[in-house]
Structures are given as C-alpha cells and as structure tokens.
Amino acid sequence: MQNFEFYNPVKIVFGKEQIKQLETLVPQRKKVMMLYGGGSIKSNGVYDQVVAALGGREVIEFSGIGANPQYDKMMEAIELAKKEDVEFLLAVGGGSVIDATKFVAASVHFEKDPWTILSERQRPSKVLPFGVVLTLPATGSEMNCFSVISKGDEKLGFGGDPRLFSKFSILDPEVTYSLNERQLGNGVVDAFVHVVEQYLTKPSNAPLQDRFAEGILQTLIEEGPKVIHVNEHYESRANVMWCATMALNGLIGSGIPHDWSTHMIGHELTGLFGIDHARTLAAVLPSVLRVQKENKREKLLQYARRVWNVQTPDADKSIEEAILLTEDFFNSMGLPTRLRVYKVEEKDIESIIKSLRNHIPVNLGENQDIDEAKVEEILRKAL
C-alpha cells in the first residue's frame, strides 16, 4: 500500500424526506444563492421542498446550468453572486450543477481572472461555503472536492482543495423517481467507471480497497437493472445513490495507483462531439482494458473472477469474457459501447489526439505509458 492522506468532512444526510433538513443545515442569517439546472426540479417537486425548507432566509436563484457547465454561463452566476453579496451557495441538481457551484464558490472572492483557476490551477484566498441537494446519482461530486468546467470544446478540471467539499449533501433517493432511463443509465455507468479507473490498474497489496471497489461494482451490476426497469423502487434507488457517492469520495482510491485514461480521452469526446460524459466512458473503457491487457493482467483476472464470476481456465479468455460482460452491462443500461454510434470516425482520431495533447501534455494511465500511439489504438478499437 502506498502512503496516503484521507480527509472527507462532507456531512451526508441520506434518506426519505430529508430535504426538509435544509432548515437547520443552511445558516440562518446568511444570504443564499440557489443554483439549479433546466427546471426539472420545478416539475418534480424538489424546488418546492427546497424553498419551503429555506423559509425565512433571503434567497436568490440562478438557473439554467446545463450538462458540462459552461464557463461563460458560470461567469454570469459569479457576477450575480458578487452583486448580491451572497454568503452561502446551495446546489440543487446533479454533478453539473454541483461542479458549477464549486466554481462559483471558488471565484466569487477571487481577485484575478477566474479562468486562471482552471488554466493555471490558481488557488483563491477565500472560497464560499456551499451545500448540496443531489438529484442525480452519478458523478460523486456531492462528496468530493473536484469539479470540471467547460469552455467551448474544452473540459478542464480543478480541485483537490478541501474548501471545495460541500458542508452537507442531502441524498434523497425518492427525488430520482422522475429521472429518465438515459439519465439513470448514464449515472450507473459513470459510477461504475469511476470505480474501475481506481481498481483495474496493477496489484498494490491493498486487499481492502480492492474489496470495497468490487463491492461497489457488484452492487451496481445487481441494482442497476432494477433502477432502469422498476418504477419507484426505493431500495435500488437508494443503493445506486450510495454506490455512486462511495465510488468517488477518495475512500476506495486511498493508497493505490489510479488510471483515469478513460476519463481523459472521454473528456475530449464530450468537448469535440458533445457526447454525454458517461457515454464516452462506456465506449472508451472496454478499449482501454483491451489495449492495456498486459499491464492490467493480474487485476483483470481478479475482476473477471470476483466481479463477474468468470472461472475459465484460460487467462486470456477470462479477461476477454470479463470485458464482454462489462460491455453487455453498459448496453443493458442503454449505453452503446462503440463510437461509431455517435458518428465518430477514423478520420477524427487525429483531431482528438491533438486536442488531448493540448490539454494533457503527458502520457496517461497508471504507468504513464499511454502515449499518442496507444491513444490512437484505443480510439481505433473503440470505433
């Protein structure tokens, strides 16, 4: 096991009818800015619950935050928060709204151009406190201190600053009843790939981290289909929601190497072609596993055996079988595993690699051995 630090002070408030806890969780005498997305919270009752729980506070609203929150849109939120002297932010939404809120929190009192927080990893001297009401289990942003913001076709991450942890995150599984199949499927696969990026690397003598990761994967495999196919099934919604949070809150990744090459390549595909984040992961991951088969051999065999119960005596067949089962799982969640579905073709590979190099000028993967040639191979196999 590698040396590590683990620190996660987010207070999780989980369960039915917990949005009303905002009444005590949000500071009483602070001016609040509530950030949300396209308005679905108005039709599913979440907005009303939040407003009722905040009763008596001065609250301003900022809405219209879309998937892959855009820098220009966030600058509007930052201007409004400055003008109104906002003291506390409340994100009501999924990963995009939470990521956007983190960027606003970091930028409101930042003296320089907020763009430099993303482009130069500048660290603001003050970060506004914020809370979260989660409406879409997927990204884990509700319990980590990372964020991804887009500007045109660029997706740039920032974080690692403990001030970017939310003060609290309310996880009420019932609010997910109004999500559609695409949102639910994307969420399950997003969480699944978050785990795989931390788990499927090289053996590192961390059996507890392995088992925690395997536990999340097995639970997503079991509960994912119920989430998609059974309406208002509280238990599966609760289990998937908790899995998605645990998938990326620092715990399972403590003391072990990480990969993240699927995410890095996926971000380019979202930036250039507008493909949903989780859909880029579903298409890229199987190809990464095939191309990196030798590096990841031991962990892939463990994954085949423990997660998919594949007991084939031939190691290569076991690995391919596990990757095929992974693809079947993504497909069953409604996510294609081929880029051609999105009209990404061989001729696009060069521009994807160029854009990737632009954003990340180093090799990818747990061994930093995924160079341009390997990225090309991964993309070709994913077409």
Next chain:
Amino acid sequence: MQNFEFYNPVKIVFGKEQIKQLETLVPQRKKVMMLYGGGSIKSNGVYDQVVAALGGREVIEFSGIGANPQYDKMMEAIELAKKEDVEFLLAVGGGSVIDATKFVAASVHFEKDPWTILSERQRPSKVLPFGVVLTLPATGSEMNCFSVISKGDEKLGFGGDPRLFSKFSILDPEVTYSLNERQLGNGVVDAFVHVVEQYLTKPSNAPLQDRFAEGILQTLIEEGPKVIHVNEHYESRANVMWCATMALNGLIGSGIPHDWSTHMIGHELTGLFGIDHARTLAAVLPSVLRVQKENKREKLLQYARRVWNVQTPDADKSIEEAILLTEDFFNSMGLPTRLRVYKVEEKDIESIIKSLRNHIPVNLGENQDIDEAKVEEILRKAL
C-alpha cells in the same frame, strides 16, 4: 436501507514515516499535552519521533494510562491540563489512550462533575481539540467520536458528539512492529467483532454495506495470521491497521440495524474479571450467534457463504460450520473462545447479569429481544 447521517471529518495520515507530519498538523502556538501509556513508546522509538516532530512547542506529558482507562487516573490528567492551561491534546497510543484523551478533552472546560458526562450523558459546552498517533490497530477510536471509561468494575461509554473526532490521526504501520502476539491478536479480533456487530443482524437491503463489511472480515482473515506469524511484514500490518479503522468509523454501519450485545456483555466481563476487551468478545460472540441463530438466520447464511465459502446444502449445518470457523480463527489469533479459561463459572452468571442490568436496563440486540433469560443462555453456552 434506513435513513442515516454520515459525518466523519478525521484527517487520516497513513503510511511509513508519517509521525514527522506532526510538525505541521499540531497547531504551532498552542500548549500541548501529550498523553500516553506505560512507556512502551519510549523503547520502540515512537516517543522520540513525536518529541522531535513537536520541536519548538511547549509540551507537557501525562503517562501511565493503562488498558480500560480509569476515571480516577483521568481526573489527574484533567487537573494537570487545567493547571497548565493546555490548549491541544495529543494521544500517542492505542484505543485506551485515545479514549482517555477524549474524556480529558470533554472534561477540561466542563463546569460540573466530569462523572456526569458518563453517568448522565451531560454535554460539555467546550471540548479541547486533539490529535492521535496510533500505535495499536484495534478499537477504531482514532476515527470515531466514542470513548469508554472505567471506574472500578464499571465500564461506561460516551460520545456521539462530533467534537470528539480527532483533528487528525497518524497511522504508521511500522510502529506496530514492537507489539507482542497478544496485542496483535486482540486487535485483529476486536476489529473483526466490531464488523460482525454491525453486519450479522437482519437483512436490511443494504448490499453495499454488507459487501464493505464482508470485505473487512475477509481481509482480516487473510492478513491476521501474517501479522501474528511474520515479523515486520509491512503490507499485512498496513492492511490490518486500515481494516481496524474502517471497522468502526461509522461507514459500514450507516443505514442498517446494529447488534452490540456481545460488547455489552463483554464490558461486564472486563469490569468484573479483568479479562482483555477483545478476549471477552471472542468468548461471547460465538455464543450470541448460536443463541440468536433464528433471528440472524439469513445473514448467518450469507456470512457462511460469502465470508467462509461454506456451501453445505443444509442451512443449520452451514451456520454451525461458519460459527466453528469463526472460533477457529479467534483461536488461531491466540484468543480462547471459552470463559472457563478465565475461571468464569456458572455461579458467576447471576452477578454478571445483575451488573449488566445495572448499566443497561433494557433488552439487547438488533431486535431488543435479548432479555435476562437470553443473556443467561448466552453466558452458559460461552462457559
């Protein structure tokens, strides 16, 4: 899954040569009181590492804290901390030293008799901040906000107050090299039983919590023997240390029912007969599982299958096989599973029950169905 809150702000600093991080973790200009046990930290080098890292600070020491820290001894520490205007506490030790430190932290600025914190669950208005250097993986006190203090033959717990979380806990697996077999075995079994008390209850549709619990148990079963039999084996020490912390930090118990009857009965055995805490658990748990077999039937079968790989078609045989394997494991860690080893006899049962009733005037267990008659049956089977 039940509704739950999860909040754990302890910063874990894990790995080789991490004690030196005290230099930045302990506040610079605060007067520090360092609390420790019988002096083993002076022979194994931990004391020197701590003192070196605290260099430049005003530090007073309080030593001699034994197993099952005694109230009277703690009152001495509280008096000293008051007299010296101590502002930060540093526990250097195992669960007893950490529990003792929590009691001092809660009592120094408490206006009333500190005994009422234990006897009446009084809540102090101010709690001193403290940090931890862990030397014995076992109790999980380094990452939870609970504590157990003894007064004569009484063991009383307090906690649940987030101010009783340490600000940081340094977990260096190398400091465990100097522990003896008894301490190591006790630690492994203590952590194991912490998990079982949260896991082996009734099905509650929380598959991720189940798998996390099973992951800790499986890892302790694999790594425990290496800790006992292989000298200075870093990886197994690291894995057991991380397991013990994760066993009782709130995570695996979120959203599910708990038992804790083994602990409650065990505390009486420590109080009345001076038996090591973990040794009481090793003797009582198998008996609790046998007596509560019908209540725990479904989870016991899952435990047999998933943790011990017992596949007997007969359910009762599977359960008994799993309990026997549990006993074998405790024995292999050097812990007896019979009370007669400690000269506890049938004639003592009445006084044990009387003392238990005195401290906990309600039924025990996840269904609150362990009454006096059942406690008697449990003790009789454990003789």
